[in-house]
Amino acid sequence: MTDTAQEFDAVVIGAGFAGIYMLHKLRQQGLRVRLFEAGDGPGGAWYWNRYPGARCDSESYFYCYFFSDEILQEWSWSERFPAQPEIERYLNYVSDKLDLRKDMTFGARVTTAAYDEQANRWTVETSAGDKVTARYVVTAIGGLTSTAANLPDIPGVKDFQGEWYHTGHWPREGVDFRGKRVGVLGTGSTGIQAVPVIAETAGHLTVFQRTPAYIMPAKNHPLTEEYNAQIKANYPEIRAKVKTHWGGQPYDAPAYSFEEVTPEQALALQEEYWNNGGLRVIQLFKEGTRLPAAREFMENFFREKVRSIVKDPAKAEILEPKGYPMGAKRIALDTNYYETFNLPHVDVVDVRKTPITRITEKGILVGDTEYPLDVIVFATGYDAVTGPFRAMDIRGRGGMQLRERLDDGPRSYLGMSFYGFPNLLAVSGPANPALSTNVPASIEHDVEWISDIVDYAEKNGFKTIEPTEQAEDDWTEETQAKARGSVFDQADSWQYGSNVPGKPRRFLIWLGGLHTFRDRCAEVTREGYKGFTFTK
Numbered sequence: 001m002t003d004t005a006q007e008f009d010a011v012v013i014g015a016g017f018a019g020i021y022m023l024h025k026l027r028q029q030g031l032r033v034r035l036f037e038a039g040d041g042p043g044g045a046w047y048w049n050r051y052p053g054a055r056c057d058s059e060s061y062f063y064c065y066f067f068s069d070e071i072l073q074e075w076s077w078s079e080r081f082p083a084q085p086e087i088e089r090y091l092n093y094v095s096d097k098l099d100l101r102k103d104m105t106f107g108a109r110v111t112t113a114a115y116d117e118q119a120n121r122w123t124v125e126t127s128a129g130d131k132v133t134a135r136y137v138v139t140a141i142g143g144l145t146s147t148a149a150n151l152p153d154i155p156g157v158k159d160f161q162g163e164w165y166h167t168g169h170w171p172r173e174g175v176d177f178r179g180k181r182v183g184v185l186g187t188g189s190t191g192i193q194a195v196p197v198i199a200e201t202a203g204h205l206t207v208f209q210r211t212p213a214y215i216m217p218a219k220n221h222p223l224t225e226e227y228n229a230q231i232k233a234n235y236p237e238i239r240a241k242v243k244t245h246w247g248g249q250p251y252d253a254p255a256y257s258f259e260e261v262t263p264e265q266a267l268a269l270q271e272e273y274w275n276n277g278g279l280r281v282i283q284l285f286k287e288g289t290r291l292p293a294a295r296e297f298m299e300n301f302f303r304e305k306v307r308s309i310v311k312d313p314a315k316a317e318i319l320e321p322k323g324y325p326m327g328a329k330r331i332a333l334d335t336n337y338y339e340t341f342n343l344p345h346v347d348v349v350d351v352r353k354t355p356i357t358r359i360t361e362k363g364i365l366v367g368d369t370e371y372p373l374d375v376i377v378f379a380t381g382y383d384a385v386t387g388p389f390r391a392m393d394i395r396g397r398g399g400m401q402l403r404e405r406l407d408d409g410p411r412s413y414l415g416m417s418f419y420g421f422p423n424l425l426a427v428s429g430p431a432n433p434a435l436s437t438n439v440p441a442s443i444e445h446d447v448e449w450i451s452d453i454v455d456y457a458e459k460n461g462f463k464t465i466e467p468t469e470q471a472e473d474d475w476t477e478e479t480q481a482k483a484r485g486s487v488f489d490q491a492d493s494w495q496y497g498s499n500v501p502g503k504p505r506r507f508l509i510w511l512g513g514l515h516t517f518r519d520r521c522a523e524v525t526r527e528g529y530k531g532f533t534f535t536k
């Protein structure tokens with residue numbers, strides 16, 4: 001427990017990619033900082049998501065920090081797409097390398113942060129009994145966070161007599177599936193990663209699918225020393241690309257327009273992308289998923305792949321992506337997902353066609369067919385982006401509740417600050433581009449920008465940093481305007497908040513791209529932090 005009387009310059013909440021770097025930056029600026037983290041170690045999302053098959057969908061050589069050449073050169077990734085344990089090890093390594101642990105308190109979930117206008121200080125309290133004050137509070141809580149795991153509101157969940165788990169709260173000791181009848185509910189990125197691994201030991205596996213995803217093969221593989229040496233030698237160039245790319249990825253712009261190529265060339269290109277694996281499919285053609293003809297071409301290609309891999313036509317029919325356009329929900333990466341359905345002990349049930357009636361003591365009832373189960377795995381996602389904020393009691397000026405401000409959807413200025421909440425800053429908060437990009441790249445940008453504005457306030461003797469209500473309103477509206485008319489409009493998704501019953505359908509992410517966001521934030525800075533007020 002942290003001493004009740006302790007006063008800090010800043011409190012950072014969360015020890016994932018964002019909190020680790022934020023703590024480092026603020027400390028480098030000479031501030032006294034305390035970081036609180038609910039988990040028992042660094043990792044954030046990569047601490048909690050220990051479910052079988054948990055793996056990153058971005059390639060390891062750019063899913064990392066770029067701020068330190070030493071770290072880039074010292075750390076070597078072992079696989080193209082790193083698995084959870086390796087990312088957790090990486091974040092532990094960085095925490096040790098930068099000697100951050102002494103300023104981190106683990107096992108302490110922040111419950112309350114309240115602003116005292118008279119004293120201009122925040123009082124922060126945790127589930128472990130810590131109570132400290134600070135001038136600044138920086139949230140680094142992520143958008144797809146265990147505190148906001150979405151356990152579906154299906155009648156009878158509490159009646160189930162077997163074991164059940166949500167993938168975002170996976171037990172450290174793991175789960176033994178050997179010989180058991182397992183049900184996986186949810187076929188987003190998470191379910192798609194977990195299913196093939198669970199199938200390896202389960203006695204029987206039933207996958208309950210509501211919406212079939214568009215899925216690319218990961219084509220994951222170990223990395224050789226030669227490859228890593230080449231990557232390390234190229235890091236200046238890779239970094240430069242990450243900084244100028246829409247999604248913070250070191251990829252070149254697509255070379256072809258769909259309309260310029262023949263159908264045979266388009267097919268050959270698509271096949272090449274499929275064989276290379278990874279998520280670049282949206283960047284196959286210059287038009288992305290915007291041109292309906294290009295999108296339909298790609299969608300048909302995906303359906304054809306499913307039919308060619310899954311031997312049972314009835315299963316293939318259920319698994320084929322359909323009912324919404326590609327790109328309207330996040331495309332998933334798999335390793336042997338479709339192949340798993342060729343195993344005799346693995347079934348898929350279409351719960352869109354026949355919805356789940358309830359969960360019973362013994363299993364899941366679909367229509368009037370009961371599927372008896374020993375274990376249910378909920379891979380049902382998150383109350384994304386605003387959920388983690390709403391899980392805390394954050395009170396600003398005059399007792400204004402951040403929770404209530406976010407009732408109608410995401411509100412912020414730049415996804416990093418909130419009107420009515422002086423000196424509360426958010427790394428990759430609501431209405432920020434991070435979750436449409438290579439997340440660590442966005443995080444790095446936000447951390448550096450927050451560090452700069454804090455430095456500006458400190459050097460100028462300002463006591464508070466706060467966006468104007470107008471700036472927040474404009475940014476909030478712009479976020480919705482950017483999503484309107486996009487492909488996301490054509491499906492329910494966590495990005496739209498429409499995966500959680502009762503949550504308003506408002507887009508949670510600023511869709512302008514990381515490169516444009518960098519320019520916008522730089523312009524705000526250049527113009528004397530346009531949209532912010534500072535008080536002496």
Ligand code: NA7
Nearest residue numbers: 144152186187188189190191210211330379380381382494
């Ligand atoms: P997602 O992508 O939100 O997927 C959740 C899945 O759970 C999805 O297939 C949902 O079907 C399904 N779901 C949710 N509630 C229900 C109910 N009530 N009944 C049946 N099926 C349900 O979460 P993930 O954890 O896979 O991935 C989240 C992000 O983490 C991912 O995009 C990456 O960025 C990392 P639906 O599609 O809503 O019909």
